[in-house]
Amino acid sequence: MIELFHVWKQYQKPLWALSDVSLSVKKGEFCFITGPSGSGKSTLIKIMYREVVPTEGQIIIAGKNVLKLPSHRIYTIRRQMGIVFQDFRLLFHKRVFDNVAVALQVLGSPVRDMKRKVFIALRMVNLQNKIWEEAASLSYGEQQRVAIARAIVNNPRILLADEPTGNLDPDLAHEIFGLFREINKQGTTVVLCTHDKELLRRFGGRVLALHEGKLLGREPR
Amino acid sequence: MILRRSRYFVREAARNLWHFKTRHAISLAIICLSFVILGVFLCLSNNLRERARAMAQNLAVVFYLDGNMPAAERLPVEEEIRRSPLVGSVREVAPDEASARFLRDFPDLKEIVLNLGLNPFPPSIEVSLKDPSTPAEAILGFIEGIKRNPAVRDVQFNRDWADKIASLGRIATAIGLFFGGILVLAAFIIISNVIKLIVIARKSEIEILRLVGATNTFIRVPFLLEGTILGAAGGLLSIVLVFGLIRLFPAAAGQTLGALQELIGFRFLTFGQSLALVVGGGFVGFLGSLSSIARFLRI
Numbered sequence: 001m002i003e004l005f006h007v008w009k010q011y012q013k014p015l016w017a018l019s020d021v022s023l024s025v026k027k028g029e030f031c032f033i034t035g036p037s038g039s040g041k042s043t044l045i046k047i048m049y050r051e052v053v054p055t056e057g058q059i060i061i062a063g064k065n066v067l068k069l070p071s072h073r074i075y076t077i078r079r080q081m082g083i084v085f086q087d088f089r090l091l092f093h094k095r096v097f098d099n100v101a102v103a104l105q106v107l108g109s110p111v112r113d114m115k116r117k118v119f120i121a122l123r124m125v126n127l128q129n130k131i132w133e134e135a136a137s138l139s140y141g142e143q144q145r146v147a148i149a150r151a152i153v154n155n156p157r158i159l160l161a162d163e164p165t166g167n168l169d170p171d172l173a174h175e176i177f178g179l180f181r182e183i184n185k186q187g188t189t190v191v192l193c194t195h196d197k198e199l200l201r202r203f204g205g206r207v208l209a210l211h212e213g214k215l216l217g218r219e220p221r
Numbered sequence: 222m223i224l225r226r227s228r229y230f231v232r233e234a235a236r237n238l239w240h241f242k243t244r245h246a247i248s249l250a251i252i253c254l255s256f257v258i259l260g261v262f263l264c265l266s267n268n269l270r271e272r273a274r275a276m277a278q279n280l281a282v283v284f285y286l287d288g289n290m291p292a293a294e295r296l297p298v299e300e301e302i303r304r305s306p307l308v309g310s311v312r313e314v315a316p317d318e319a320s321a322r323f324l325r326d327f328p329d330l331k332e333i334v335l336n337l338g339l340n341p342f343p344p345s346i347e348v349s350l351k352d353p354s355t356p357a358e359a360i361l362g363f364i365e366g367i368k369r370n371p372a373v374r375d376v377q378f379n380r381d382w383a384d385k386i387a388s389l390g391r392i393a394t395a396i397g398l399f400f401g402g403i404l405v406l407a408a409f410i411i412i413s414n415v416i417k418l419i420v421i422a423r424k425s426e427i428e429i430l431r432l433v434g435a436t437n438t439f440i441r442v443p444f445l446l447e448g449t450i451l452g453a454a455g456g457l458l459s460i461v462l463v464f465g466l467i468r469l470f471p472a473a474a475g476q477t478l479g480a481l482q483e484l485i486g487f488r489f490l491t492f493g494q495s496l497a498l499v500v501g502g503g504f505v506g507f508l509g510s511l512s513s514i515a516r517f518l519r520i
Contacts, residue, residue, distance in 0.1 A: 079434035106436070
């Protein structure tokens with residue numbers, strides 16, 4: 001589902017954010033990317049959704065070489081993905097419904113279909129009773145759940161999450177990780193960045209460790 | 222699908238227009254002012270051209286006669302005029318009638334005339350020509366022939382006036398296009414900057430749209446629509462204001478306009494011109510948005 005071949009990334013000389021990273025994530029797999037701050041986790045995730053273009057290397061996502069896509073066609077890759085961020089990236093002045101529905105609006109979904117899918121996604125993150133509330137009025141944990149609902153509402157094949165629990169307390173983080181597990185059980189490939197070793201120990205799964213831009217392999221647990 | 226998308230674009234554009242209403246109100250005022258100036262000069266030009274056209278279609282020559290000569294000596298002039306094949310109608314205007322007409326058209330100058338103690342207007346013969354397309358040479362030949370009569374003191378031929386008014390109309394159009402053009406350029410820059418500020422204010426929203434797989438068109442269209450609506454609304458508002466000015470100005474100026482009111486007539490813009498102002502406003506708004514998103518909306 002996701003394949004990276006000898007990916008290098010340099011933002012400024014002489015430092016390499018990523019050095020010769022090659023990896024493969026299979027369809028339906030749950031994969032953690034871990035490492036200390038500045039190890040290149042976010043760069044790696046950004047390369048996967050082509051927010052960042054590597055200096056060298058190749059990336060194949062769902063059978064497509066994303067580096068060969070012209071910039072105006074990047075949306076074709078992103079429509080197959082859901083992305084969750086540490087800072088939620090919600091439209092705080094809008095309602096929960098609007099925040100989740102935006103992923104369907106860009107696809108031109110009919111309103112009735114959109115309402116049904118948004119409700120199902122919110123029910124999955126247990127926020128169906130907050131559907132008409134303004135996003136700004138929710139707690140951090142609820143806001144992150146809205147972001148997850150937005151990421152899964154169009155049934156993506158891949159879910160990428162960059163430190164999704166970085167702003168949450170341990171209990172909420174545990175709950176959010178549980179959600180990702182549930183989503184993965186339904187067949188979605190999940191790639192999740194975190195530096196929280198405690199959560200890795202609790203949840204298990206494949207772990208790819210990065211250190212100073214280099215992939216170390218499976219992290220000891 | 223197209224209808225759903227269109228509904229979304231219109232809703233987003235309307236939401237932005239409302240959300241940034243202060244910025245939009247300022248830009249709307251400037252767009253409107255630009256088009257009001259253009260509209261006023263277009264009206265003036267229309268009126269002058271219309272007047273020139275009417276005068277050219279109703280060609281008239283006025284022969285001023287010597288008032289000191291006895292009426293019997295002036296009579297051959299009128300008879301000679303009537304004999305010409307170029308002449309349509311002939312009307313004799315007595316000094317009293319000329320005076321009354323002047324006092325009616327120029328009430329502010331009434332005192333000057335009355336203080337003279339005598340009627341300064343000579344008797345005259347107003348001649349309308351049969352065919353408005355008569356060559357100037359033929360008319361001038363006819364005038365020269367009549368002028369040889371000693372009873373004729375002066376001649377006024379309104380084609381000169383028609384030409385002068387027509388050229389005034391052209392000057393008014395040129396002035397309107399010059400100043401209007403400068404202001405339309407200012408409106409373009411203002412719309413471009415307003416859209417730029419909105420793009421910056423909505424940066425995070427645009428970012429989210431990109432991440433959930435929105436196409437470039439999907440992100441850009443609401444901004445283009447917003448600029449177009451703003452420009453067209455400015456054009457429409459300017460038409461309303463020009464209409465108000467045309468209606469209110471003569472009423473406010475009252476009698477002081479005198480013959481000027483008759484000369485100008487205060488006609489409104491034609492339908493085509495009104496439509497051009499609205500469409501032109503929309504086009505300027507569209508271009509302003511386009512230039513802004515091309516520079517600041519990197520997707």
